[in-house]
Amino acid sequence: MSLHIQQPARRRRAWGRLAAAFAAAAALTLTGLPGLEQAHAAKPPNVKPVRCDEKYLGRKFPTTPPDSGPPADLTYDAWPNDENYTYDNPAKAFDGVLPPTDAQRDKAGKDYRKWQRAYAKSQNPADKVMEIYARYNAQYDKGYKDFTRFLDVKYVGNHGNPRRGEAFEARMVRKYNMVGPDWWCQDVISYIDENGEKRWRVVDVHNRRTEFKIETKSNGRAEPDQVKADRQIAKQYPKSTFRYITGAATEKSTKDGIKQFDDDLKKERGTNRTQAGVTERRSNAIERTQKPTVYTKYDKRFNPDPLKGGRGPIIDQALRSGKTVEEARRLQAMYNQNNGGGYFNRGPGGIDFSTLEINYVGTPVKGKGLDYSMKADYVQDPDTNPGYGGDAKLQLASDAFFTWLALTPDRFWVNLNPIRPDVIMDKEFAKTDAGRILLEADLTLKHDYADAMNPDKYERGERFWRAAPRTPEGMPCLPVIRQWITPKPAKVREQDGGIYILDAPLKVNMEVPTGPDVPAGGCKLTEAQTRQAEALILSVIQPELERRVNDEPSYADLRRVYSSRVAAEYIRRQDAAGPTDFRKIINSNDVSRWPLRDENRDWDKKTVYDKYVHSFRNGDYKFERVYDGKVWILSMGGVDFSKAPKRNISRTQFDTEHRGLDRTTRSSVQTEVTYQGGNAAFLGGSTADRPTIPQDPGPTPTPTGPDDPKPTGTPSTPAPGPSTTGGDQTPPAHDPDGDLADTGSGTPLGLIAGVAAAVLAAGGALVWWMRRRGARPGR
16 A cells, blocks of 8 residues: 655435225225325315224223323423334235236236135135236336335235334324324315315324324325425414324424424414424334234244245335435335325335344244344434335345354455455455455545545644654655454344344454565664654544544444354354254255355455555655655554453443343334434344245135135145254353453454465464464454
């Protein structure tokens, strides 16, 4: 790595009402998709208002309590952890249906009702699949061509939206005591729009006496057309006030739009009292699939058996996200149009998947599957700047998890040295994305080392070069610097049958190296000047590099795979104590199931090395100062994850600093949640003894008549295949404080193993250098 100095050269909410209460969930699968009413309709909607207490509590209270309704001060309760509510979505049991073949489409036709009747008689899931295909055919010409999106948005989502929306509404009615003769649900309000046309608005919860109109949103989004309609209503019903109750983190666009609405009403009405506001009551909506079928989707990630899979909110959201930002914008708009009940939360673009990391794994009980949880930030504006790439990031976290299990820890290193092209990384590690991430992060670190001292970009750089040692000719001079990344002790809490990964920081190590593998420097320094330069680099440059490694997006993948490393180390220790489903994988050194993927499948470590050598020889940038000659910024080093140290905090500290995180994590296995009002999503999943390949509906016969179709045969499930062969297990470690063992010694074991042949040829010199490195604190 070099740098030259030259001479100076100048919800939306579903407005319809279900025909029956939540207990009648299965009826929808027999009679078709729910009819959805729009927020504002050009003709009277087919909705009958009903008293809220009668609808949700099954009785009529004689009077309206004086304190009923959401609080006037808009106070936000930051502890929603115990606010779980459930709703049934039987359509979710068919979320793994495969796209139809041409023959299946022909057989299904467009009359889905005859397949409904077939299913009603047979209760055979294959008949339900044919109904889905018929629905797909019926909308195909003017609707969705992509069957996977049709299935998710128009079938599963159309069943889930009203159910989730009404479940949240019911909870809010109870929570805020909106009972008695004044409170009406799905109340229809007529108004004149801005064009002078009569329209109707269905208000979720309406106090007819006070004209307090409440919109309940199980997600955090109020659609602009809803607020637009309410603005018109406010003009024609001047006593009306408005409240939007959100069940998730409220989107910035919603907050801004409603604040502007409130400001305008205050000005028009000459009051300082709130006229329109948001009450954020985060609640965890847990979807129940009812009875899974052979057409239920199971995902193989984090499952040790390649023929089995699991389910969870992280799988759903990752698969929904776009692969590029352009695709993500298109998908966000698509899902927004079909998110009346908040079923899709903030939409497929609501999560910043670039920040996704694993933060919990449960204890792997043999034959029982594994619970896990991931954490990722929310994006501020999912409509204009949506998150994307969730499938790839989740795949990377899972692949890295298994890579750390399959390979022995002495292989977890990479090394860029301009004179050692033979010692870059272990050959098996180089076949994985985890290995690729480590080597590319090492190259990024070398570039950042040069960038951090750039005097044209940072005051820090100007200060650094003024303090740098000089040659007798007055030119600033720096020694060769070795820099490498290692883990700091991870902050964890091991309890409740699992491990909470609270923080997994990384450390940037820097030193002036000695030994036969050190390239020659571009200038000469005395011993005192060398130590002066080393101290200057450690005080000025090293903190900035460590900040970048732990915070900057360019190292996000490195942080992601290291969090998986901490999780995998916990699994290793559990397996050492007793056999788990991961035993045949651990230390097998077989990574064939977790190879380089997608655009990186042809990646080669030599390409990264060549980029490093080019930068080493030619520099990253130039800056002009009055110094004479040039300075070479030489660096070498690597990334070493052979150790995974951790510090297990006490239960008292965990309960004090992370109060409620255990409940949040447990809920995240079933639904997307937030923690303490923060701006991060917790989403998890659970592996299970289930097939990962959805079933083909098979040779379903065409119904013989419109009223008497013949039931089909039951599809078969795939036979289990052989499991992956494995190797030795990690031996248990003496651990009186409950800490994870530091796998590997202080010396970078992989580097020693990688240069074993060179040690024999070079005699004692290389061994001495490695021992010198090993003697350094923290190595």
